[in-house]
Amino acid sequence: MRTEVSIRAGTQGAFRRYVFSTDHKTIGIQYFILSLFSVFVAMALSWIMRVHVAWNSARIPGLQHLSAAGAPGGVPTPEYYLSLLTLHGTIMIFFVLTVAPQSAFGNYFLPLQIGAEETAFPVLNMLSFWMTALALVVLLATLFVSDGPPQSGWTAYPPLSGVGIDAGTGLGRGQDLWLVAIGIFCVASLIGSINFIVTLMDMRCQGMSLMRLPLTCWAWFVTAVLTLLSFGVLLAAVILLLLDRNAGTSFFLPSGLLVSGKLEEHAGGSPLLWQHLFWFFGHPEVYIAILPGFGIVSHIVSCSSRKPILGYKVVVGCMLAIGFLSFIVWGHHMFVSGMSPFSGFLFSIPTIVISLPATITTLLWIGTLWGGKLQLTTAMMFCLGFISTFVTGGLTGVMLAHPAVDAYLHATYFVVAHLHMVMGVSAIFGIFAATYFWFPKMFGRMLNERLGLLHFWLTFIGVYCTFMPMHVLGMAGNPRRYAMLTDDFLLPLIPLHRFITIAALATGAVQFIFLFNLVWSLFRGQSASVNPWNGTSLEWVACSRASACNFQESPVVRHAAYDYGETNAGRDFVLQSDPESVQLR
């Protein structure tokens, strides 16, 4: 422990302090910056896709310089469209939705909220970050390999992803690099999750019983368990697919494949095996992205309503139930895959049931708001936006849980709308809420609230304009992942696509307000007080970031996590570390 403190105190050089740091707060910020970079890259890719779908001969300025072959004259080819789609999905799912809510905020705040001086394995933590960064570099390197970036989507179904260059450009070296990148990411995530679990179990300060943990900690804990149990399976799948591609094995490739007139030398593999392994990871992954948002929304809604969260234990139970159920629903991605139709309902019923804990949690948030003294800060507005969009995206999820309904809507824009509403909007709103809420703690300055509210309003309207119309496109039977709409059936839908594109570009442009706010506030923002939102949890009694340790002395917790309301101490909250004498009235 002493050596760690000395490292943070700066006795080691700036290199150890800011680059290869073992301090969880620095690592949290590193993850935050990595995901911030990633989200803007992936968003830019989606703009190109949206413009191309809506105006398929439009030239994207400068795109030909990124890839002369992929976008001659700035117009993306169909194969380059698929590459953009693959990278957009991969970067967003892995490097934004997995990294920001869990690795970034979890790293920074889990130890602070449990009153710990460090995480359990600081060096592994550093390793985890740098492996994630390496994975991102490997993934982005696919943009520059000679045969182009991968094109098999973020789900990389074999045989398309397994037979190599025969099935299309980008499925050669680009696909190999994609698999390597995901493999590295898996290892990094596994290491990170072990660190989170042990830290939460072993490093809680005196008095911090499990039922006094802030709900964010519960969310990060459940997420870490999901990560530990699911990423290992993806890692195995990725290695097997790499072997199929490069070592002549046939885990996922059946015999008799005739690809571009060439008979492949594979026999005995099952393409569906990949889908089972992938979605065994893939569905928990959805909750890995959203559960930290549950924690953050619970945390902020309680604070900004100035009321205890309604049904703390029920929320904890719901998160545990979601975590458990998320492992038995993966087959709902495979209703039309060729899996036995008799297993349809085996996956359908748990999928419907998993919305039970999600619905209860949502109702408890709404119940917490009731009669509250709402502080409509930007963070709180994003939480309210989270609740609104989570209801919207969640309800379409229940629809898609019905196998027969899915059989029509599967692989259409309805699914695109659903997954973006939940993962692309709700989960991101959770990240925004966390950023506005915790920025003062992380950087000692407040984010500008006026810009923040502007950012919220425009984003909230923008995402509904972008994703709501996608539902009806799906109902009309518009398949997803089409580079262009060229047939008579889909041509009438182009005006709606253009509306969506304009909304998406506008919403994207609004994100630069956020970026500007971040940079401006970092240097010019109003100085933050120790506890700017009058919160109860330990991150608000921790030392400022500049000091050598997390806590002057190890805190002792004597109160529950969300004691908001009139107290005998003349304020409307009880810090978890307050003396016994401070009580709610």
Added chain:
Amino acid sequence: MRLSSGKPFAFLLALLALASVALFLSKQWLPVTASQHAAILDQQLHWTLLDSAVLFVSAQLLLAVLIWTSQIDGKNTRKTPPRAITASVWLATAFIALEIFTAATLGRSAWAAMYTQDVNPDTVRVQALGQQFAFYFRYPGADGKFGPIHVSKIDPSIGNYFGLDPLHDAAARDDISSATLVLPVGRPVEIMLLAQDVIHGFYIREMRIQQDMVPGMEIPVRFTPTRIGKYEIACSQLCGLGHYRMRAFLQVVPEQDFQAWLRTHAH
């Protein structure tokens, strides 16, 4: 200043809820139905959509009302009575029970209508083959048997999409291959889906049919066309650069036209 954003936001939530409903109702978004099971599938889709719409609008309006009526600074907060927790659990359970009931009744029938239809002697049997980036179809001919597939003989340039060897295989001699799917109206159909290279998707909107075509597997889809017309068969599974333009057409014709078509294409 801060609280001033409450009421406009509540108003916006209500507006969004209503605008979304209006968008769904603005047009008959679903394509026409042209198969027997399509009606029950649409019925289930409409029921679940209605369930979702009611909950969607209620939740957004509830959120809007709470924000609209939220207190001004200075007053005390009101405790939410603990029975609200129980109420939340029951409300959620009721919603889930309704969904499971829908799944167990309408959903089960719709799914069964798609996957467990019997094959009887009257059933028209067809094979469909997906390859980058086209669909091909074949009929077994008068003998009712599909000739075996020899992958090495597949050659679309001479029309041998299925790798038939009529010289050696008697069953293959009367097989009819086609790039268009022609089916008679009113008779049950079983299409056996095959794929040659990568996974493709067999999606006929008006028939309410979507099924992946997986290499190494033979996956049947069964339906009964009920409406004469020309329908697009679209690829619904990412299959490579030509995915967006991979399509074929289904022509549903009267029985006598179907027989005539078979005769003109017979060898």
